[in-house]
Amino acid sequence: MKIAQTLFRGGLVAYTSLFFAFIYIPLVVIAVYSFNSNPVNMMTWTGFTTEWYAQVLGFKTTVSENALYIESTGQLLQAVWNSLIIATSTTLIATVFGTAIAIGLYRFDFLGQRFYRVIMFMPMLMPDIVLGIALLIFFVNSGIHLGLTTIIIGQCTFLISYVFIVVSARLAGMDRTLENASADLGADEWTTFRRVVLPQLLPGIVGGALLAFIISMDDLVITYFIAGVDVTTLPMFIFAMLRRGIKPEINAIAVMMLTFSFVVASLGLYLRSRQK
Amino acid sequence: MSIAIRRRVQLAVLLGPVSLFLAVFFLGPLAIMMVTSFLAPGLYGGVEWTFYPHNFGRILGFADPMFEDFDPVYIAIFLRSVKIAALTVLAALIVCYPAAFCIARLSERWKNFCLFLITLPFFTSLIVRLFVWVLILRQTGLVNEMLLSTGMIARPLDLIYTDGAIILGMVYVFIPFMFMPVYASVEKLDWTLVRASLDLGAGPIRTFWRIILPLTAPGIVGGAIIVFIPALGNFVVPAILGGAKVMMLGNLIEQQFLAARNWPFGSALAMMVMSVMLVLLLVYVFASSRRGADAALNR
Numbered sequence: 001m002k003i004a005q006t007l008f009r010g011g012l013v014a015y016t017s018l019f020f021a022f023i024y025i026p027l028v029v030i031a032v033y034s035f036n037s038n039p040v041n042m043m044t045w046t047g048f049t050t051e052w053y054a055q056v057l058g059f060k061t062t063v064s065e066n067a068l069y070i071e072s073t074g075q076l077l078q079a080v081w082n083s084l085i086i087a088t089s090t091t092l093i094a095t096v097f098g099t100a101i102a103i104g105l106y107r108f109d110f111l112g113q114r115f116y117r118v119i120m121f122m123p124m125l126m127p128d129i130v131l132g133i134a135l136l137i138f139f140v141n142s143g144i145h146l147g148l149t150t151i152i153i154g155q156c157t158f159l160i161s162y163v164f165i166v167v168s169a170r171l172a173g174m175d176r177t178l179e180n181a182s183a184d185l186g187a188d189e190w191t192t193f194r195r196v197v198l199p200q201l202l203p204g205i206v207g208g209a210l211l212a213f214i215i216s217m218d219d220l221v222i223t224y225f226i227a228g229v230d231v232t233t234l235p236m237f238i239f240a241m242l243r244r245g246i247k248p249e250i251n252a253i254a255v256m257m258l259t260f261s262f263v264v265a266s267l268g269l270y271l272r273s274r275q276k
Numbered sequence: 277m278s279i280a281i282r283r284r285v286q287l288a289v290l291l292g293p294v295s296l297f298l299a300v301f302f303l304g305p306l307a308i309m310m311v312t313s314f315l316a317p318g319l320y321g322g323v324e325w326t327f328y329p330h331n332f333g334r335i336l337g338f339a340d341p342m343f344e345d346f347d348p349v350y351i352a353i354f355l356r357s358v359k360i361a362a363l364t365v366l367a368a369l370i371v372c373y374p375a376a377f378c379i380a381r382l383s384e385r386w387k388n389f390c391l392f393l394i395t396l397p398f399f400t401s402l403i404v405r406l407f408v409w410v411l412i413l414r415q416t417g418l419v420n421e422m423l424l425s426t427g428m429i430a431r432p433l434d435l436i437y438t439d440g441a442i443i444l445g446m447v448y449v450f451i452p453f454m455f456m457p458v459y460a461s462v463e464k465l466d467w468t469l470v471r472a473s474l475d476l477g478a479g480p481i482r483t484f485w486r487i488i489l490p491l492t493a494p495g496i497v498g499g500a501i502i503v504f505i506p507a508l509g510n511f512v513v514p515a516i517l518g519g520a521k522v523m524m525l526g527n528l529i530e531q532q533f534l535a536a537r538n539w540p541f542g543s544a545l546a547m548m549v550m551s552v553m554l555v556l557l558l559v560y561v562f563a564s565s566r567r568g569a570d571a572a573l574n575r
Binding site: 015101 | 283286287290291293294297298301302304305306308309312371372374375377378379390392393394395396397399400401402403404405407408409410411412414416417418421448451502505506508509510511512515516526529530533539542543546549550553557
């Protein structure tokens, strides 16, 4: 019995190690092979190079023309720039709206409150392709030109939900006695909100905003449908590259994106864990 | 101003603009999509404003006055998408469930670290995570190169552009969705019940089926639903790992909008995806509220 138990435990630990290997080994592989100098067969190691990174970043390289497919780094930078504009705007709007709903639903009792709460989960659970085409039909029918504006509006519809959920969770864990104390000590409602509620709520708001920013930067499906012809975002750019054929530069872009989001996410999660 | 009126004004300021925004840009588009799914497709794209219920019939394979005779191709795609989504759920569960037990019994510090490692990929680009699997699975990919160089195979295997590749890709990107709910219920599991069952003479297998599985079922069902919903209508994973060979609902919808320009039919397909989602959610809400009632009665 004892031996069986030990074996079982050992098996479970081995399984869990495999589980983490499954998640992380592919990411390590791509990071390693992004330094591979072989321009044709990306998975056959022929030597170390940083040329692909240099190429993507727009430095002069010795890479031959036919191994490449970005004509200029300008396209890539434009896509990154578009993504940043969109993510910044949507984060601002979604954070204000999401926080307003969370406070409204938490502080007030009104008819249809539960219904409202359920509705707020809908945009998040809606399959993205459904929301994407619904928005496309809507924008085309209402004659709004597809572009940055439509992307920002479209992303906000579901990002509000994410902010709402994060801020609501924070509100639910808040200490209401502090508010009562503030009111008892003579502060008016606005002062109490500004000096007592808001500081407590801030980590939730920041967390929600970070989440919204990351999801906005990464959204492909909804953006893909409502972007129109003029605007390309970073995920759309990579998606288009993948559909055209795979060349080593994409590896370098992928690894840079991975590194960036790992750093941001680690920082965010670390800050959150310190708060507890 | 009386307090009641002031509170009402505050509420209106907080909820008014957002409600308007969501009503116009979320509920509005869904309503228009619903209407569109009952309209006739125009000959050269666009829609004609006549009532036309055949879009839904066409999905089910019935004859359609404009397009074709009985043709079960769309229902086949629908069923195949359901099958792939169900297999994804099953595979994700098999991957996550045992690991959840292991992680739940670690010390607080390690537990948090493991959870961090599992959520981290969620914050990285989806498309990048899928691209990695293209590099691994394709003809000249890592797996084939390794197998070829060791001489285990003579010709590269067809790994990419298969149902298996789609399922693998979806499991990979949906791991956090499955793991978190499953883990939440595994962590809450009352181990005294398990010990009691073993002490009273039930074997490990029987204890698993009668005690552990029912007690962790809420997490399993929750994880299954939030993996199934995005898997069913997924179009990015099949587009990247399925190539042109494997058509799923998501690709079919995309095609109706961007290539075939039959918006009413595409809308009808999207309505199908949405109704599956709504039904699943209703079932879940109903089941969990009944469980809540049961728990209250037992107390």
